[in-house]
Amino acid sequence: MTKTEMSSQQWKEKGNEAFKNGEWKEAENCYSNAISLAEQCSSEKSICHKNRAAVYLKQKEYTKAIQDCDKALEICPNDPKALFRRCQALDAMERYEEAYRDARNLVTVDPSNKTIQPILARLHEIVQERLRVNSQINTKVSQMFNLAFDLKTDTKNRETSMNNLLVLAREKAGAEVMFNEGVVKKIHTLLKVEKNDEINLACVRIIAELCKDNVDRTKAVLQDVGIPWFLDIINSRKEERVNAAQHCMQVVLNSFSGMDNKPDTKPNKELCEKYKKEIDTLLTCLVYSITNRTITGLARDAIIELIMRNIHYTTLSWAEQLIEIRGLQRLMEVASELEEYKYESAMEITSSTRTITSVCLARVYENMYYDAAKAKFMNAIDEFIKDKLITPDIESKVRVVVAITCLLLGPLDVGNTVIAKEGIMEMILVMAGTEDILQQKVACECIIAAASKKDKAVAIINQGINILKKLYTSKDDSIKVRALVGLCKLGSSGGSDATIRPFADGSTKKLAEACRRFLVNPAKQKDMRKWAVEGLSYLTFDAEVKEKLVSDKPAIKAMIELAQTGDQSVIYGVVTTLVNLCNAYDKQEIIPEMLELAKFAKHHIPEDHELDDEDFVNNRLIILAKEGVTTALVSLSKTESHNSRELICRVFNAICSQVELRGIVVQQGGAKALLPMALQGTAKGKKQAAQALARIGITINPEVAFPGQRIMEVIRPFLALLEQECSALENFEALMALCNLAGTSESVRCRIFKEGGFQKIEHYAYEDHVMLTRAATQVITNLMMSPEVLKFYEGDNDRVKYLVILCEDEDEETSMAAAGALAMLTANSTKACAKIFDSKNWLESIHYLLANPNKSIQHRGVVVVLNMISSTKDVAAKLIETDVMEILMALTKTEAVEDKTIRELAAKALETAAKWELIKKNIEDLQGVSNINLDDSAAVE
Known part of the structure; x- marks a missing residue:
């Protein structure tokens, strides 16, 4: 029967039947059909709305439940059921005053309703308490307003008052009171004249707290202050102020899109559609601000980072719109700027601006996932x-070459396409050959960036090697160091293969020594030291260079200090050098058969240097960790570049491979830095970060390593390591870490279940791999403490049977x-006790446990038997039919059992059987007890 063939009444009755059976979605569909067919303003339509509201309550969709109740009450005012259900929904949403109103109205309409009485009493208490608290908050807000916004008040008191207002703004009630008292307009007025940095900072943070998770307040704030105000407050030379303003603008975007600041946040499509105009306006203003000549370099960086975080298809998917409004050309304008080259219309940039812009360009290009979009991107660049x-x-x-360098450091494919165009490489080489310092500098940087692949390196070796050698003789250190890096990069084109040397023997060490001199010389500018580290990043493929560098404490210290500055432009050089020192790069698996075949075919076979043996690598890891490399990695991890984050994760993971270094990583903030990188980034980066966290979770108490909410957030990365494409070692370490997590609290165990962890873990218990089976079974043991697990084992499946089989596993x-x-x-x-008999060899397993020479296993076996006998008389009777009672009797008597607890548990099991009247109380009369040899498990079988 189709929808049109059924009446509204029939759909309603069908919905009632589905509701009784707990089929909420079916009930919802039936009531929706009934509503669409019912006459307008009829009592039948009102009933259907009420019924659908009940379904929404069951599904915890409280907003929809309230909407249905509103419609029902429009037709039938003061309907008791509609009032009651709306009251329930409002109560669940913590809208207590409105829920209390409905409860009072319901009592007036239906005084005999006993169900609402306790709810009314509870809501009355809550409302009264909230009134009392709000009254106190009103008083506090009034006092703080008088002090904070009065310019005549002592500065120290004003700072304290403003910080108190910030604390109040973080509370729901406090934020509401402050907003209603007009704090936004007060702040807007104050910031026009306020000179105190602490007060300005608190004001910006208060606005962010008011906008957080509240669309109505966010809209009101934008209406009161306008988007230009946000751009004004971010325009500062004080990093803390810029960060606060950036956070505030992100909160505004989050409120309109339903996102939050967690790494794996996803937008709410309905909200995004509803507030599309506001989101588009905000992002358009940000894009136009990129090239604003009046803003500071710090503000420009913060705005580009904001755009980068929100345009990706996993967030607000705004990349194509950015290209439509010519945002790509604006980014390229910024990319073409040089910090040291000033002209009339130059923009202020920082040492990190071009790196951030490169990453942003790469992020935009990632979103060009079809040919037409890629063509638009290339057209804009051209x-x-x-x-x-x-x-x-x-x-x-100069500006074109600088912009091309930025592309080569970001969307590499685009950069390579541009540099391959006719005349571009020739122009760069001509500039490198001039006597102009600026042209030499930018050409050198572009050549370095272009030699990123072997084919490009060969082309540049042929065309530009002599130019680089000539530039290396320059008296200008800034040119010399760049030429040095170019030579280093070309000299490392053989990678870690010890048999390939593009330059003459000894050249690599000489280049490394030259880089080292620039790095450790405190008289050199940071820019030159940065280039020196980049040179080492190429040379450290050579094992001899690694060993010499890691034993050079001043050089290691200088490199770590450079990283700790947080300068985004040093990331690649520092992190790549660290990856090489730790041998944390991908290594090709060599299959013996393929190796022999390659030798037979006379193909070149890469060879590792003897200084890259495991002992040497481990020693390098220990030296780096003790020199404070973790703090450097934590500073660098703030980058938005997924590729750089992957390299950072590789170093972290290599350090965490050493058990004795894991405590240092946690102490210096490594675990906190790793968590967001394990949730967001490249697939390899997330895997490396997750494995590093798992290694920490194995060695260190999870509650110490991952305090607070972090212990919940770390579950997902661990479960991600239980995929089939992960290695057995990654699987094993993830299981071990999950085992420790599962032993901490019930809330953690519930989260593991919620994330679908139980099924993933269980899969490895069936693996034909001793260590994986063991680890998975140990996790299941800890999860067994949760009531949730009973549902899995009591269901219609063979889980209990398999657990019984595992009890006899060869691995102790x-x-x-x-x-x-x-x-x-x-x-x-009790149900699981009965399911043990489903196993064909259940008795053999019980024998194995009870007569096991390992006292811990034997103890567990006696507990299992005691639980089975205590469960039901039927289960106990089935056990009595076997020789289990005789074994228990022997356990209570034999001197071979040294553990007193085992004897007591066995005796208790016999007593329980006697209570069921399955055996006589005088159990000493049992025959054959003295003939059972508990020291020989074969005798029991």
Whole structure:
């Protein structure tokens, strides 16, 4: 029967039947059909709205429940059921005053309703308490306003008052009171004249707290202060102020999109559609501000980072719109700026600006996932370069080459396409060969960036090697160090293969020594030291260079100090050098058969240097950790570049491979830095970060390593390591870490279940791999403490049967874990006790446990038997039919059992059987007890 063939009444009755059966979605659909067919303003329509509201309550969709109740009450005012259900929904949403109103109205309409009485009493208490608290908050807010916004008040008191207002703004009630008292307009007025940095900072943070998770307040704030105000407050030379303003603008975008600041946040599509105009306006203003000549370099960086975080398809998916409004050309304008080259219309930039812009360009290109979009991207880049080269003056050439370098450091494919265009490489080489310092500098940087792949390196070796050698003889250190890096990069084109040397023997060490002199010389500018580290990042493929560098404490210290500055432009050089020192790069797996085949075919076979043996690598890791490399990695991890974050994760993971270094990583903030990188970034980066966290979780108490909410957030990365494409070692370490997590608290165990962890873990218990089976079984044992697990084992499946089989596993640790899990399961589930008999060899497993020479396994076996006998008379009777009672009797008597607890548990099991009247109380009369040899498990079988 189709929808049109059924009446509204029939749909309603069908919905009622589905509701009784707990089929909420079916009930919702039926009531929706009934509503669409019912006459307007009829009592039948009102009933259907009420019924659908009940379904929404069951599904915890409280807003929809309230909307249905509103419609029902429009038709039938003061309807008791509609009032009651709306009251329930409002109560669940903590809208207590409105819920209390409905409860009072319901009592007036239906005084005999006993269900609402306790709810009314509870809501009355809550409302009264909130009134009392709000009254206190009103008084506090009034007092703080008088002090904070009065310019005549002592500055110290004003600072304290403003910080108190910030604390109040973080509370729901406090934020509401402050907003209603007009704090936004007060702050807007104050910031026009306020000179105190502490007060300005608190004001910006208060606005952020008011906008957090509240669309109505956010809209009101934008209406009161306007978008230009946000751009004004971010325009500062004080980093803390810029960060606060950036956070405030992100909160505004989050409120309109339903996102939050967690790494794996996703936007709410309905909200994004509803507030599309506001989101588009905000992002458009940010894009236009990129090239604003009046803002500071710090503000420019913060705005580009904001755009980068919000345009990706996993967030607000705004990349294509950015290209439509010519945002790509604006980014390229910033990319073409040089910090040290000033001209009339120059923008202020920082040492990190070009790096951040490169990452942003790469992020935009990531979103060009179809050919037409990629073509638009390339057209915009080509248009920018053509516009610049229309007037071929020196400034235009310099800016084009600087922009191309930025592309090569960001969307590499785009950069390579541009540099391959006719005349571009020739122009760069001509500039490198001039006597002009600026042209030499930018050309050198572009050549370095272009030699990123072997084919490009070969082309540049052929065309530019002599130019680089000539530039290396320059008297200008800034040119010399760049030429040095170019030579280093070309000299490392053989990678870690010890048999390939592009330059003459000894050249690599000489280049490394030259880089070292620039790095450790405190008289050199930071820019030159940065280039020196980049040179080492190429040379440290050579094992001899690694060993010499890691034993050079001043050089290591200088490199770490450079990293701790947080300068985004030093990231690549420092982190790549560290990756090489730790041998944390991907290594190709060599299959012996393929190796022999390659030798036969006379193909070149890469060879590792003897200084790259495991002992040397481990020693380097220890030296780096003790020199404070973790603090450097934590500073650098703030980058938005996913590729750089992957490299950072590789170093972290390499350090965490050493058990004795894991405590240092946690102490210096490594675990906190790793967590967001394990949730967001490249697939390899997330895997490396997750493995590092797992290694920490194995060695250190999870509650110490991952305090507070972090212990919940770390579950997802661990579960991600339980995928089939991960290595057995990654699987094993993730299971071990999850085992420790599962032993901490019930809330953690529930979160593991919620994330679908139980099924993933269970899969590895069936693996034909001793260590994986053992680890998975140990996790299950700890999870068995949760009531949630009973649902899995009591269901219609073979889980209990398999657990019984695992009790007889050849691996003693696996057997012990399985027996422990079975002991806990049978203690909490009568149904599971009966399901043990589903196993064909259940009796052999019981024998194996009870007569096991390992006292821990034997103890668990006795507990399982005791639980089974205590569960039901039927289960106990089935056990009595076997020789289990005789074994228990022997356990209470034999001197071979030294553990007093085992004897007591066995005796208790016999007493319980006697209570069921299955055996005589005088159990000493049992025959055959003295003939059982508990020292020989074969005798029991």
